[in-house]
Amino acid sequence: MFQKQRKWTNSDDGSKLMDKLVIEMIVTDNQPFTVVSDVGFKRLMAAAEPRYALKSDKYYRSEKLQEVHHKVVDKIKALIQPENAGYSLSFTTDCWSGVTDSLMSLICHFIDAEWTRKQVVLNTRAMHGSHTGKYLKETFLSMLEDWKISKDRVALVL
Missing domain, CATH: 1.10.10 (Arc Repressor Mutant, subunit A)
Incomplete structure:
Protein backbone atom coordinates (compact mmCIF):
# COMPACT_ATOMS: atom_id res chain seq x y z
CA MET A 1 0.00 0.00 0.00
CA ALA A 78 12.70 8.06 -44.03
CA LEU A 79 9.23 9.36 -44.93
CA ILE A 80 10.49 11.74 -47.64
CA GLN A 81 12.70 9.16 -49.35
CA PRO A 82 11.67 8.45 -52.97
CA GLU A 83 10.48 4.94 -52.13
CA ASN A 84 7.91 6.43 -49.72
CA ALA A 85 7.20 9.92 -51.07
CA GLY A 86 7.86 9.45 -54.76
CA TYR A 87 10.56 11.37 -56.54
CA SER A 88 8.83 14.77 -56.87
CA LEU A 89 8.18 16.90 -53.80
CA SER A 90 6.28 20.16 -53.48
CA PHE A 91 7.01 22.85 -50.92
CA THR A 92 5.32 25.78 -49.32
CA THR A 93 7.29 28.44 -47.58
CA ASP A 94 6.32 31.55 -45.69
CA CYS A 95 8.12 34.41 -44.00
CA TRP A 96 7.14 36.35 -40.90
CA SER A 97 8.72 39.61 -39.91
CA GLY A 98 8.44 41.17 -36.50
CA VAL A 99 10.00 44.20 -34.91
CA THR A 100 13.18 42.32 -34.03
CA ASP A 101 12.93 38.87 -35.64
CA SER A 102 12.15 37.34 -39.01
CA LEU A 103 11.41 33.69 -39.69
CA MET A 104 11.09 31.50 -42.76
CA SER A 105 9.29 28.14 -42.70
CA LEU A 106 9.49 25.21 -45.09
CA ILE A 107 6.79 22.55 -45.45
CA CYS A 108 7.11 19.53 -47.72
CA HIS A 109 4.02 18.11 -49.47
CA PHE A 110 3.75 14.77 -51.24
CA ILE A 111 1.56 11.74 -51.87
CA ASP A 112 2.91 8.60 -50.23
CA ALA A 113 3.04 5.05 -51.58
CA GLU A 114 -0.54 4.42 -50.34
CA TRP A 115 -1.77 7.52 -52.19
CA THR A 116 -2.28 9.48 -48.97
CA ARG A 117 -1.55 13.20 -49.04
CA LYS A 118 1.17 14.08 -46.54
CA GLN A 119 2.78 17.25 -45.33
CA VAL A 120 5.66 17.68 -42.92
CA VAL A 121 7.19 20.82 -41.47
CA LEU A 122 10.90 20.62 -42.22
CA ASN A 123 12.30 23.92 -40.97
CA THR A 124 11.66 27.23 -39.39
CA ARG A 125 14.74 29.38 -39.64
CA ALA A 126 15.64 32.81 -38.35
CA MET A 127 16.39 35.25 -41.15
CA HIS A 128 18.88 38.10 -41.00
CA GLY A 129 19.33 40.95 -43.41
CA SER A 130 17.27 42.11 -46.35
CA HIS A 131 14.71 39.63 -47.74
CA THR A 132 15.81 39.81 -51.36
CA GLY A 133 14.93 37.11 -53.87
CA LYS A 134 18.54 35.93 -53.81
CA TYR A 135 18.53 35.69 -50.01
CA LEU A 136 15.21 33.77 -49.98
CA LYS A 137 16.55 31.37 -52.64
CA GLU A 138 19.77 30.76 -50.68
CA THR A 139 17.81 30.16 -47.47
CA PHE A 140 15.42 27.76 -49.24
CA LEU A 141 18.27 25.80 -50.85
CA SER A 142 20.13 25.67 -47.55
CA MET A 143 17.06 24.17 -45.86
CA LEU A 144 16.83 21.56 -48.63
CA GLU A 145 20.50 20.70 -48.04
CA ASP A 146 19.79 20.25 -44.31
CA TRP A 147 17.37 17.46 -45.28
CA LYS A 148 19.57 16.11 -48.10
CA ILE A 149 16.85 16.83 -50.69
CA SER A 150 18.32 17.36 -54.13
CA LYS A 151 17.08 20.31 -56.21
CA ASP A 152 15.88 18.00 -58.98
CA ARG A 153 13.25 16.51 -56.63
CA VAL A 154 11.57 19.92 -56.28
CA ALA A 155 8.40 19.97 -58.39
CA LEU A 156 6.78 23.14 -57.03
CA VAL A 157 7.46 25.91 -54.51
CA LEU A 158 4.73 28.24 -53.29
Missing part, protein backbone atom coordinates in the same frame (compact mmCIF):
# COMPACT_ATOMS: atom_id res chain seq x y z
CA PHE A 2 2.83 2.40 0.85
CA GLN A 3 4.57 1.61 -2.46
CA LYS A 4 1.52 2.95 -4.36
CA GLN A 5 1.79 6.30 -2.53
CA ARG A 6 5.57 6.76 -2.74
CA LYS A 7 6.68 8.99 -5.63
CA TRP A 8 9.13 7.55 -8.13
CA THR A 9 12.63 8.96 -8.28
CA ASN A 10 13.74 10.53 -11.56
CA SER A 11 15.91 7.48 -12.27
CA ASP A 12 13.02 5.02 -11.83
CA ASP A 13 12.03 3.23 -15.06
CA GLY A 14 8.39 4.24 -14.55
CA SER A 15 9.37 7.89 -14.22
CA LYS A 16 11.55 7.72 -17.34
CA LEU A 17 8.70 6.17 -19.31
CA MET A 18 6.25 8.85 -18.14
CA ASP A 19 8.76 11.61 -19.01
CA LYS A 20 9.02 10.14 -22.51
CA LEU A 21 5.24 9.90 -22.88
CA VAL A 22 4.67 13.45 -21.65
CA ILE A 23 7.17 14.98 -24.10
CA GLU A 24 5.81 12.83 -26.94
CA MET A 25 2.28 14.04 -26.11
CA ILE A 26 3.42 17.67 -26.11
CA VAL A 27 5.13 17.26 -29.49
CA THR A 28 2.50 15.05 -31.14
CA ASP A 29 -0.42 17.22 -30.09
CA ASN A 30 1.46 20.50 -30.65
CA GLN A 31 0.87 21.59 -27.07
CA PRO A 32 2.80 24.32 -25.28
CA PHE A 33 5.34 23.07 -22.77
CA THR A 34 3.40 24.93 -20.09
CA VAL A 35 0.59 22.36 -20.39
CA VAL A 36 2.40 20.45 -17.62
CA SER A 37 1.64 23.34 -15.25
CA ASP A 38 -2.08 23.40 -16.04
CA VAL A 39 -4.37 22.37 -13.19
CA GLY A 40 -6.38 19.93 -15.30
CA PHE A 41 -3.27 18.19 -16.62
CA LYS A 42 -1.84 17.89 -13.10
CA ARG A 43 -5.12 16.33 -11.90
CA LEU A 44 -5.16 13.90 -14.81
CA MET A 45 -1.58 12.79 -14.20
CA ALA A 46 -2.11 12.46 -10.43
CA ALA A 47 -5.12 10.20 -11.03
CA ALA A 48 -3.51 8.22 -13.87
CA GLU A 49 -0.20 7.58 -12.11
CA PRO A 50 0.08 8.93 -8.54
CA ARG A 51 3.70 7.74 -8.23
CA TYR A 52 4.86 10.00 -11.07
CA ALA A 53 6.19 13.43 -10.15
CA LEU A 54 5.55 15.88 -13.00
CA LYS A 55 8.55 18.00 -13.89
CA SER A 56 8.62 21.66 -14.85
CA ASP A 57 7.99 22.83 -18.40
CA LYS A 58 11.66 23.84 -18.52
CA TYR A 59 12.69 20.21 -17.87
CA TYR A 60 10.68 18.85 -20.80
CA ARG A 61 11.84 21.70 -23.06
CA SER A 62 15.54 21.54 -22.18
CA GLU A 63 16.13 17.94 -21.09
CA LYS A 64 13.69 15.80 -23.10
CA LEU A 65 12.97 17.64 -26.34
CA GLN A 66 16.28 16.77 -28.03
CA GLU A 67 15.61 13.03 -27.69
CA VAL A 68 12.23 13.34 -29.39
CA HIS A 69 13.58 15.76 -31.99
CA HIS A 70 16.17 13.24 -33.19
CA LYS A 71 13.53 10.50 -33.49
CA VAL A 72 11.19 12.77 -35.45
CA VAL A 73 13.98 13.89 -37.80
CA ASP A 74 14.88 10.27 -38.53
CA LYS A 75 11.23 9.39 -39.22
CA ILE A 76 10.77 12.39 -41.53
CA LYS A 77 13.99 11.60 -43.40
